Amino acid sequence: MHPITSAATTTRSNAVVNNHEALLRWSLVVVFLWFGGMKFTGYEAQGIAPFIENSPFMAWLIDAFGVRGASAVIGVMELSTAVTLTVGAFHHRVALLGAAMSCATYAITLTFFVTTPGVAEPTAGGFPAISAPIGQFLLKDLVLLAASASLLRMALARCQAARS
Template sequence: MNGTTPMINQRSPTYRLGYYISLFGAALILLWIGIFKFTPTEASAIKPLIENHFLTFFVYNFVSVQAVSNAIGVIEIIIALLLLFSVKFASLRKYAGIGMIFTFLITLSYLFTTPNIWKVVDGIPVTDFFIVKDVLFLGFGLMILNGKNE
């Protein structure tokens, strides 16, 4: 390949190690954050994100702040479990990838829909960096959706 795009040998030990570290790391973080969604602290923390988003602004009209957070937590836990079980059952990889792509596209869009999420610190625009990690998760979701990874 030209430029900085490498030829990837998916059978190499280094690639496989990196793939499994990414898979288990993503699953661990999704599981951890998913469990945290069941706490009142996290439910309150994500409220401004949810209520200012064009896809989710209305949900608090129907259910409580904690119920919304719980539902998001369940989705994150399911995706984590799909990732983990995809090690043994490759057919689950596609669903994990789709779940990751949708989840992280939505969470990344909060960067553009939530008022005052961007601040300027020492002349550099910054945001709550916990959302920025979702760029990596989105990329990994796209990788595993391909289905050729081992």
């Protein structure tokens, strides 16, 4: 292969990866800003209360802070993730932290599939049929986890390349 062709292919390939990384990063930033900001409203606090109450990982938040306080704590974490993802666009080590925080968020919310009553739709035969308001709401987190994991992999590759 000709060296110029190889360099041009590598440059295009890097540009595509960078575009995909930017698309994932900024999409996740918007999601975390929006969802995090909503956590400070009574509407959202009441909406997420059943998920938190039934979670072995998060139920303590309601005991410690009440429904609104628990929602606010989660909001602070989500807004912190948005900020970390944003700063990560400019600093590869921070990118690794932001992507890990994003992965952790969606890994935890996916546990709600097994801990929250009403995920399975009994009139459709039960699991794997999922209910519209609860199960389908949670299902989007599978894609968000995949996006977060992809961003984490890219951030890890950048950190390793920086060490070389």
